[in-house]
Amino acid sequence: xxxxxxxxxxxxxxxxxxxxxxxxxxxxxxxxxxxxxxxxxxxxxxxxxxxxxxxxxxxxxxxxxxxxxxxxxxxxxxxxxxxxxxxxxxxxxxxxxxxxxxxxxxxxxxxxxxxxxxxxxxxxxxxxxxxxxxxxx
Numbered sequence: 584x585x586x587x588x589x590x591x592x593x594x595x596x597x598x599x600x601x602x603x604x605x606x607x608x609x610x611x612x613x614x615x616x617x618x619x620x621x622x623x624x625x626x627x628x629x630x631x632x633x634x635x636x637x638x639x640x641x642x643x644x645x646x647x648x649x650x651x652x653x654x655x656x657x658x659x660x661x662x663x664x665x666x667x668x669x670x671x672x673x674x675x676x677x678x679x680x681x682x683x684x685x686x687x688x689x690x691x692x693x694x695x696x697x698x699x700x701x702x703x704x705x706x707x708x709x710x711x712x713x714x715x716x717x718x719x720x
Contacts (some may be wrong), residue, residue, distance in 0.1 A: 603628045604710055616647035620654050620679050627674050630667045634710050635673070640702025643693055653678055658702030659698045662710065668692065 606625035613619040624642055625635045636642055636658070644657040656675055660668060676688040700718050703711070708718050 603633050606635070607706065616649050616652075616654070616682075616684055617645045619682060620645050620647060620656070620685070623678050623682060624656075624675065627671075629661075629676050630670060632711065632716065633714065634707050636671070637711060638704045638707030640698065640704065640707070641671075643650050647685075650683075653689070654685050654687070655689045655691060657691050657693050659693050661698055663694070 601627065606622060608623065613622055621637060621642065624637050624645075627636050628634060629636060629639050629641070632639070639661075641659055641661070642656065642661055645654065646653045655677070658672070658675065660671070665671075672690045672692075675690055676680055679685050679688045703718060
C-alpha cells in the first residue's frame with residue numbers, strides 16, 4: 584500500500600497565498616525543551632483554518648526528556664470524525680523533529696476533557712475573527 588504524501592497535502596491545504604500568522608513574540612527564551620516544542624507548534628496549523636494548533640486549543644500537553652530528546656504530545660481534535668487526524672499528527676512530528684534537541688516524537692490522541700471553543704486562546708479568537716469566523720462561547 585502506498586503511503587500518503589502528507590507534504591503535498593500540507594502544500595495543498597495552505598494554498599496559494601495563504602499564510603499562517605506568525606508565532607507570538609516572546610521576551611524570554613524557552614524554559615525547557617517542552618516549552619521550546621510548544622512554541623514550535625505555533626507553526627503547525629489546523630488544515631481547515633489558518634490558526635495554529637496551540638491557538639485552537641488542541642494541544643493538551645507536552646512532555647520532553649531533555650537527555651534523550653524524546654517528546655510526547657497530548658493532542659485532541661475538534662471532532663471525533665476529523666478526517667485530518669493522521670495529517671495533523673504527521674505535521675506535529677515533522678515540525679518538532681526539525682529541532683536539533685528532539686530525537687523522537689510520540690503523539691497521543693486524547694478526548695478527555697472534550698474540546699470546546701472555550702479552549703481557543705484570545706489570540707486565536709482574534710485570528711479567527713479577522714478571517715470572518717465568529718466564535719460563540
